[in-house]
Amino acid sequence: GNVDEGHSLTMHTAEELAHGVSIQLTPAYADHEGTKVNLLDTPGYLDFTGEALSAVRVADAAIIVVSATSGVEVGTEKVWEYCEARGIPRIFFVSMMDKEHASFEGVYQQIKERLTDKALPVEIPVGEGLDFHGIINLFSEKAHIYKKGTMTGEYDEEDIPDEYKDRESQWETELQETLATTDEKLLEAYLEGGHISREEAIEAMARGMARTDVFPVFCGA
Secondary structure: OOOOOOOEOOEOOHHHHHHOOOOOOEEEEEEEOOEEEEEEEOOOOHHHHHHHHHHHHHOOOEEEEEEOOOEOOHHHHHHHHHHHHHOOOEEEEEEOOOOOOOOHHHHHHHHHHHOOOOEEEOEEEEOOHHHOOEEEEOOOOEEEEEOOOOOOOOEEEEOOOHHHHHHHHHHHHHHHHHHHOOOHHHHHHHHHHOOOOHHHHHHHHHHHHHOOOOEEEEEOO
16 A cells, blocks of 8 residues: 555554554564465654554564664664564664665664674665665675666566675675574585575574574665
8 A cells, every 4th residue: 555645554544644654553464475474563653662562572573674864763772672672583674775865884884883783784775865776685696676667666686786796795795704603514614615505594594583693684665
């Protein structure tokens, strides 16, 4: 659905529409490869933090959304504290990459400084602000370039643009090194071959997340 048009799936009450913000916890779900994933969409405003606390109490994991323009806010820190208290796995999603003054690296540094030094990007943006038009997946080492005019994220998978190759190599090396240290056999394989496979990296990320040793950072709009 669409928030502006008043038929968004998780923000649809008269009061929410009148104020233009989410006010209450709303459940939704998705089927992914045969698994039903239940989602608890919570308000982002600190005034309604009780709704977020209620969700954290029953959730198996959390996606913490951080604005690419505003960065880590008091509400972000509060939700982080709730998740820390329960010890659940967490993912960061840096949103609004298409807005003016968006800064992925700036927000990432804030996350590292104010929340956790275990945050680790698994994708980086192609362009920022009005120029944002895709992401680079550090697992597949491919660029996902959004199709023009898309409203739901359709993309073409392409080779990494030349101007992003050095940056991608830097972030991908950090990802590989961090994940290799999560397992002795993986570390040995990495030191011998200098690279771990996509499948090995994803499995290591899953194990690291389950132990709250690592918190992946995604981005989008």
